[in-house]
Amino acid sequence: MVAVRRSRPLRNQLFTRITVVWFLCILFILLAFSTTCLLVVDKIKALSVTKTIAGDNLEPTPWHPFPAKIFPSDGKYTRASQIFQCSYLTCSSPLRFIRSYMNKNELLHNTTHSCPALFQWIHEDLAQWRVSGITENNIKAAKEFAAFRVVIVDGRLYVDPYYACVQSRMMFTIWGLLQLLERYPGLVPDVDIMFDCMDKPKIERAKYRQSKFSPPPLFRYCSNRDHLDIPFPDWSFWGWSETNLAPWEEEFNNIKEGSKAVKWIDRKPTAYWKGNPDVSSPIRTKLLECNSSSMWGAEILRQNWFEEANAGYEQSKLANQCRNRYKIYTEGFAWSVSFKYILSCDSPVLVVTPKYYDFFTRGLMPRENYLPVRSTKLCTSIKFAVDWGNSHPAEAEAIGKGGQKFMEDLNMDNVYEYMFHLISEYSKLQKFTPQVPATAQEVCKESVLCLAEPKERFVLESSIPKTLTYPQPCSLDPPNQKLFKKWTDKKTKVINDIEKMEDISQTKKKEVTEIQSIQNKKSIDIEKMEDISQTKKKEATAPSKVLDRNQRTQNKKSEDAHQGEKKKDMIQTKKTEDSLEGKNLGGGDMPQGKKRKKRSRTKKTKDTPSYRKLEDKPQGKKG
Template identity: 45%
Template sequence: MGSLHFSPSCGVIKTLYGMIGRQHKITTLGFFLVILLITAISVQWMDMSILSGAFQRNSNSVFPEVSCSTECPERTVLVPEAAQSSVAEACPEYFRWIHEDLKPWKATGITREMVEKAREVAHIRVLVVSGVLYVEKFKQVFQTRDMVTLWGILQLLTLYPGRVPDLDMMFELGDMPVIKKQAYRAAAPPPLFHYCGDSSSHDIVFPDWSFWGWPELKIRPWEVLKKELQETNEGRKWEDREPFAYWKGNTKLSLARRDLVNCNATDNKEEWNARIYDMDWHREKKQGFNTSDLVNQCTHRYKIYVEGISWSVSQKYILACDSMSLVINPHYYDFFTRSLIPTIHFWPISEKNKCRAIKYAVDWGNAHPKQAKGIGRAGSQYVQEKLIMKYVYDYMFHLLQEYAKLLRYQPSVPEGAVEVCYEALICSVKGLRKRYRLNSMVNNASESSPCSLPLPSNPQNLRAFLEKKRDLIRQVELREAANENSRQAQL
């Protein structure tokens, strides 16, 4: 991995966006230079406040090039007093899963040896020491997942300066969970952060990179895209949408997706009420992503979610469309999806009989438009209201706070780790990558405290919640079976 150090000339950018006012002593001369820079380029740069959701798009959105060298600026680490808040609001319910993800280490704590053990499968090691972020890279990462994940952690450090504890974490940045439960029945597993988990793994679930934008696929940062999707929903009524189920994506990533193609309408097959479109991302990139804009895909009353290699970042975009989401039996989860409830936030679809299940769901929804529209709206409200970036950062904050409590040693910067600073992650990229990072930048420390972390669920309540979800799915399956029996009897 190349050097992550950049010169004080890049520090001007950091100061310009209010990022290091709490960490550096700014001279009077530096202040006036900043004012001059703001005046010179404000007509060209886009700025967004993550917490307010304000997004200003200028006619000229090309960012000026900045001359950067190879060193992060010298910094004086200041630890401000914790932000004061009279009464912290309650976190969304899905925050309770933090306790479940960290439960394997509740009795033993986490030792340096445990963390080092996770190095065998990790892509990077991430440390926070005295409010400064460091990284050690072990192996190549797909696209820029590592850098964008680090960018997200930098935003957290800015949002809650001085409040993120010292940390030592291993991250696996692929698709599949890797810490299998069956391998650690007699001992505590190595702690490993990852974007998703499943019932057979101990991976600690962490928000994925796409919340800060996915420039390789031209998918904008979540706070920007979420607002655009909401505006689209307001201008496109559910009743006026196509009365079919829609899915568009790479059909080659999994058996479930390849099988989903069979649900498409053709001249020689039964009408399954599905419209499935294959996406060749290589061809799409050559064409400038003209047909892949997610804002233009909220055109049907029903949208299908189907996993790829594992979980897919697309679920939040699908839920945000106001369409009734048809979720094909998922095997994986990310940090917010475990609290989604079948028939409330989405409609469950059997993996084995997906075509017939999709047809039944669409027929039922078209016959019960008020209920179907309500499910679509509930799923959309879930991500529009409970998945704002403030909560994404609060989830990260509480997860890392609880993780730090389990550490049985004082983290220190290992040999080979390098500092990660705003200068590096802004000045080292151009075009969309720079734009997305600037669009997803936290501009100021939060004036309020993080939301209040819910207590752990007691085992009885957790079992009851999971059984409720299973029962709701069984009810849908019984209704599908009864409908199919009735259809067969009429033949």
């Protein structure tokens, strides 16, 4: 009994302790859960403002405003979870490293070759920093003009977005850099790059011509002679999902195949342009005035991208736009990505005097790859080029083939090689060791595809090469100033010669027009003289006609008066005869057989009425 009594308090104590432990565990779990929930909520709030290359939580560039991107309305928590997965989990996944190791590219070391001549422009674009180098202060100064920052360290890519880019430009540009890293593993050096994805260059050359400070290095898709922005291959080489354009090599092959549908000589003998003139481009607005096949030899069509998007871009397929002998290229708001597609037809391209250039257009040569057209005399210059080409068909067709061949040689191998050498030469100028910024995030192919919309993902995946073996990058020659001078002198001479030909042609046309004008004036003067002569003749004959009419009137009056006198004489004669006849009938003294004395001036004949009356009456007897 004593043992039983003692066991009960022990049991109660044990139960109490277990209860306390369970209570503490439950309390700890509740606290942990609430803390986790709070952390998750905070993380979701943080993710809701996380900036991505897809444009999440980014404002448009202030120097070129545009409508912000609208994402699918699946709820902010759904989008936040997607951002968390794509931005923080995808690139660090063990599966990614396994997959990247299995798909590792191999370089063929025995295929080194010289780079194309146009790669010499890399040296020219970086010449401004050849002496001073590129410092961290230069990078910080470039941030003012950049939309995003790209840092490559140990073959891994990090992005720090500042502003949104139009449509998917940032995503496709980053995708191209990731493809570059995969193509040349271990060869791409560490770099720190500021990049702007909008059109117009910003770093003014004149501002740093006499300055002791070196200009901020800024990459973009185009530049011009007045700016120092560094040209880089544009996003559309990997496709342009918003306009239904495939990656470059696929799109080029489609255009080339489409150009075979109609032989060059059988195409319309006119110049063709189709695009959007409503982009604050005075030259495109002016181009609309040249829309006349008969007067200017040009067909100018307005492109409505909203209608084309709704119609599935069926009317704007580039492969179906090689039906004219000539095509026209003119810049828009700045440089235009359409240049490479227009050149891909084997029709000579009439290039309206450009102000901007991208990385490859400086390698084009007039009258070999295109025909220059003056912007100052746009319509007449287009007309001259069309007339010249139609009168020199063999030369014109060769120029069209030359432009197409240039673009065919610019394959994706050359594009990646240009990117590699530009980044490599840029890295040699850096006077600091690139470090990953605290605000930057690692980006990999998987994270880009994770953030991309279905159509974007399809285009991006279609740009992935089918092979895993690539040749080594081409060998870049050192700077050659003589080559630059040779190019520029040749290009200037050819353009001047064409302009002189055009001026001579216009002068001859003007002379012919003046001669025709003089001849027309002479013919008009002759006609006027003839009209004056005829008028004078009419005026001269008019008085004679009046005199004749008066004479006829007077003659008629005199005839009427003469007839009146005749009638009076006849009446008088009749009266006289009647009186004489009355006397004879009354027993006159005139003997028979003796003729009557004629007192009337009118000669009596048997035909006269009075004679017939006398003859018909019986002769009266005397007494």
